[in-house]
Amino acid sequence: MEIQEFSLERIQSLYENLVELNLSDSGVHPYKLKELLTAEQLQQLADLELGYGWTNGSTQLRQSIANLYPGKCADNVIVTNGSAEANFLMAMSLLKEGDELIVIVPNYMQIAGWARAMGVRVHEVALVEEQGWLPDLDKLQEVVSDKTKILTICHPNNPTGSTLPLEQIQQLADFAKQYDIYIHADEVYKGAEFDGNELPSFADVYDKTIITSGLSKAMAMPGLRIGWLVGLPDDIYLAWQRKDYTSITTGAVSEYVANIVLEPDFRKKVLQRSKDYLMANLALLQEWAAQNSDWISFVPPKAGGMAFLKYRLPINSTELAHEFRNELSVLILPGDVYGLDGYFRVGIGAPTDHLQEGLSRISHYVRTHHLDKR
């Protein structure tokens, strides 16, 4: 099997722990365990036996997750190691060689990369910057065929932070129903909508949906490695069969914490922290972008922990990212990893002082090394 390098993850893995200012993350700055647990809970954790759990997740945790999706129960849920494993199990369960997949791009790029390796034909339908990074849904008709198995979307979107209006969510559901295809929605940024109105899940509007989500992004706990799939019980069962072959279970410590933070009032508090963080940093980024409008522009994100900036400099985005890393010890993610040169992604979930200092280094550097030479 030949597989394309997953450059988005590889760049972060190689460099994010080596730079002074990491602005490449897409989630909100992570919690410490002691910020989440009471003294009594920390003590319970110290007494926790580190055994195996259930390979699909404990019934209690699956039920807590199901409660986030009206009408769903524990049988609709499998707990995974991060949403990355959820995506992987989804693809392994529902796709096979010769199938076709529609991918709304740009997105996290994991599903398309893996699907191609499996011999699936991938059709891309673009989000259009001039339309606020929304898709032109008429394009779907041009790529659908009787081999199309799944339409996959990352919503809210990585990297643009765009969210679909309710009519478009419904139109996508109607389209999928018309052709009897699955919708796979990676909703790991749901809950971090800046206006405070949590979007509906695709699972709320269409039965033949499979949802990826988890605690890494809007919930700011990537180190727990807790993700999940929510879908029809038969499809969840297929994913469970495959999970026995991949990672067996999630970690006992992580499941213990997940049960606590998914309690509704707790989750609300966590999401409020995320929104406060992101709104403050977005304002800072917008001010910086206004001061640098001679080379930067962007469509403000509506949700999630990142913004996708367009730059007007005669340099490739990967080269620019390496320059910032080597010269400034600042890591951003080049648009190239999304197949979109001329852009870079900045994490707005970073600590505010890091974001401020990183942006300041970038603009100072660009003025002296690129703009003054134009």
Ligand SMILES: Cc1ncc(COP(=O)(O)O)c(C=O)c1O
């Ligand atoms: C849309 C999306 N899905 C899944 C993942 C994987 O996240 P994790 O496995 O940490 O939950 C990411 C990570 O950036 C992402 O952006």
